[in-house]
Amino acid sequence: MxxxxxxxxxxxxxxxxxxxxxxxxxxxxxxxxxxxxxxxxxxxxxxxxxxxxxxxxxxxxxxxxxxxxxxxxxxxxxxxxxxxxxxxxxxxxxxxxxxxxxxxxxxxxxxxxxxxxxxxxxxxxxxxxxxxxxxxxxxxxxxxxxxxxxxxxxxxxxxxxxxxxxxxxxxxxxxxxxxxxxxxxxxxxxxxxxxxxTGGFTELGLYSETDDGDLVAGELPDEVEPGESVPVTIAIENHEREPAEYTVVVQQQHVENGEIVDRTELGEVDGSVSAGGTGTGEYDVTPTADDGDTVRVSLLLYDDDPPLEPTNENAEEDTYFWLTVTEDAAED
Structure with a gap:
């Protein structure tokens, strides 16, 4: 009971x-x-x-x-x-x-x-x-x-x-x-x-790798011997809220008085990045400039395929660094 x-x-x-x-x-x-x-x-x-x-x-x-x-x-x-x-x-x-x-x-x-x-x-x-x-x-x-x-x-x-x-x-x-x-x-x-x-956005970053394997920004070499390559790490952050396909065009540019007088495509890097994710890839930049020339290496980011004439103006995002080709790079 x-x-x-x-x-x-x-x-x-x-x-x-x-x-x-x-x-x-x-x-x-x-x-x-x-x-x-x-x-x-x-x-x-x-x-x-x-x-x-x-x-x-x-x-x-x-x-x-x-x-x-x-x-x-x-x-x-x-x-x-x-x-x-x-x-x-x-x-x-x-x-x-x-x-x-x-x-x-x-x-x-x-x-x-x-x-x-x-x-x-x-x-x-x-x-x-x-x-x-x-x-x-x-x-x-x-x-x-x-x-x-x-x-x-x-x-x-x-x-x-x-x-x-x-x-x-x-x-x-x-x-x-x-x-x-x-x-x-x-x-x-x-x-x-x-x-x-509204639309999202994409961030493009350029890094170098230390001896410990860490990625750092702003420490790329500014001098290189003729025919020598500069290893860089390209990072793409996708904030578009959906997976996206990207292409990065690597260009060597001769600049005089602030104007680009000559462009040379060094290569392309493509890949997909998930929504909210970050994709990284390594690329060896090998300038074709003559000894004593200073060139600007630009990385131009595009959604999907790039246009026939890639420029810094028509790229979704862009970043660059300067390189001087010289025989004395190793001694420095």
Missing amino acids: SFATATRTRLASVRKYPSDIAVVSLAALVAYVVVTSLEAGSGLRLTATFVLALFLPGYAFVSVLFPAAERNARETAATTAETHPRGIDAVERLGLSLALSIAFVPLVAIVLAVTEFGIGAESGAGALALITVVSAQLGAVRRLRTPEADRFVVSVSSWIGRVRRAPSTVSASSTILVLAVAVACGALLVGVIAPAA
Whole structure:
């Protein structure tokens, strides 16, 4: 008999678990899985990120702060000790959820920046999901400890009926809050979606390799013997949100008074780079200039195939370094 009574008590507790808090906890876990599983630029991932960063943590934390529902006007007037409702209405709850979520995001970024996890999509989503789930459970405990008559309960039908029966009870402050939330959401949507609609960018880097195997920039030799090669490492960072095919044209250029008077193609390097990735490749630059000439070696980056006449002006990205061909390079 005692076993059956305990079972019924546990089942009753499960039935009383707030449905909105259960939905918020589950949504946080689903959003984390979506953000960490889908590729950058996915519409579903963008939506999950938006919900996880701008609503779920705040709603869970508001549940901790305000477990009770709003008092009605008669209950408020009947007590002189309390001049304000113990709870908040649904509109205020939604507005605070948005505000607190926005406040959580920079705090999470600051904390992650000083940890070994760093700031990234996976670490950020994991931190926000953890905050949401933990806060939601604390909110559930507080709400279950609140007297059932005063407890906040999500009921769409009763809320709509209340508005229909007494539309005048909707305060001016609630109306202003709704408008503020709508404006904030609109601004955030523009800020999040507009950059996604614009094109990305690509970065081109030129490095040399040290004896320890490290890549460094700005330490390429400026003199070389005739027929000698200069080993360089070409790095391409793809921020186009999709895989891309690239071609790098290596050109030797004679420059006089700031104008290119002669071009000689030394070779091409091509390859593909995944979205958000960095591709590197080694190339030996062998200038064909005569002894005593100083030339500019330009690397011109193109999407797919280069044009018939590659120039620094029509390249997507370009970089260069200067070389002097001299017999005295080895002695220097």
